[in-house]
Amino acid sequence: MFEGRPDRDSEIVFVGRSNVGKSTLMRAFTGHDFTTGQKPGVTRSPNHYDWAGQDFVFTDLPGFGFMEGVDEDARETIKTDIVRYIEDHSEEIRAGVLVVDGKAAVDIIDRHESRGEIPHDVEMFGFLREVGIPTVVAVNKMDKVDDRDERLDALCDRLGLPGPWQQWRDTIAPISAKRDQLDPLREALAEHLREQNRDDLLGFVV
Numbered sequence: 215m216f217e218g219r220p221d222r223d224s225e226i227v228f229v230g231r232s233n234v235g236k237s238t239l240m241r242a243f244t245g246h247d248f249t250t251g252q253k254p255g256v257t258r259s260p261n262h263y264d265w266a267g268q269d270f271v272f273t274d275l276p277g278f279g280f281m282e283g284v285d286e287d288a289r290e291t292i293k294t295d296i297v298r299y300i301e302d303h304s305e306e307i308r309a310g311v312l313v314v315d316g317k318a319a320v321d322i323i324d325r326h327e328s329r330g331e332i333p334h335d336v337e338m339f340g341f342l343r344e345v346g347i348p349t350v351v352a353v354n355k356m357d358k359v360d361d362r363d364e365r366l367d368a369l370c371d372r373l374g375l376p377g378p379w380q381q382w383r384d385t386i387a388p389i390s391a392k393r394d395q396l397d398p399l400r401e402a403l404a405e406h407l408r409e410q411n412r413d414d415l416l417g418f419v420v
């Protein structure tokens with residue numbers, strides 16, 4: 215199980231498959247240099263980041279799904295731990311950021327579905343919403359995507375959100391963490407905080 219969470223009343227979590235850019239995003243939001251890597255599975259236990267005297271913490275959770283050199287059992291354990299962590303802290307989690315790779319996500323989802331499996335991203339999106347956590351899908355690596363609107367509409371479709379994607383701006387945020395193009399995500403998170411009357415936390419996301 216994951217230990218060492220700072221005792222904070224508000225939290226925003228980054229979740230997603232391996233190698234989608236969660237740690238890169240965390241660095242962009244906090245200015246702190248977390249380990250990121252070419253190899254999936256770099257982050258194996260949560261990275262927490264908080265500020266002295268502030269009742270808020272960002273958490274970068276380990277990636278799930280395929281990881282080279284990590285066997286099936288270990289992957290399942292990581293995923294179970296992530297689910298449990300989110301359930302245990304659902305009261306504190308003001309928003310969940312499900313990070314996906316904008317170029318690869320739809321193909322991976324379709325591949326799993328064609329095999330009769332539930333795709334990790336679809337499962338995690340449903341789970342976060344079921345637990346009652348306002349969720350933003352950060353569609354990352356958009357710098358690599360040419361057919362932007364088509365990709366985003368297809369992703370909405372797979373997540374059960376009727377298109378066009380533009381009507382889901384508080385849920386679908388196309389970004390490039392690497393290029394520091396994060397405004398759609400910052401705005402979506404700000405909207406969710408405002409809805410919860412937590413304007414006091416806006417400074418952490420915008």
Ligand SMILES: Nc1nc2c(ncn2[C@@H]2O[C@H](COP(=O)(O)OP(=O)(O)OP(=O)(O)O)[C@@H](O)[C@H]2O)c(=O)[nH]1
Pocket residue numbers: 230231232233234235236237238239249250251252253254255256257258275276277278354355356357358389390391392393
């Ligand atoms: N092209 C592009 N690459 C990116 C972007 N964001 C992250 N990457 C790259 O994707 C790779 C994985 O990034 P990480 O931040 O380590 O991914 P992660 O989701 O934390 O991975 P795990 O810890 O394994 O779950 C790195 O090589 C990043 O530089 C982006 O917006 N565009």
Ligand SMILES: [Mg+2]
Pocket residue numbers: 236237238249250256257274277
């Ligand atoms: Mg990471």
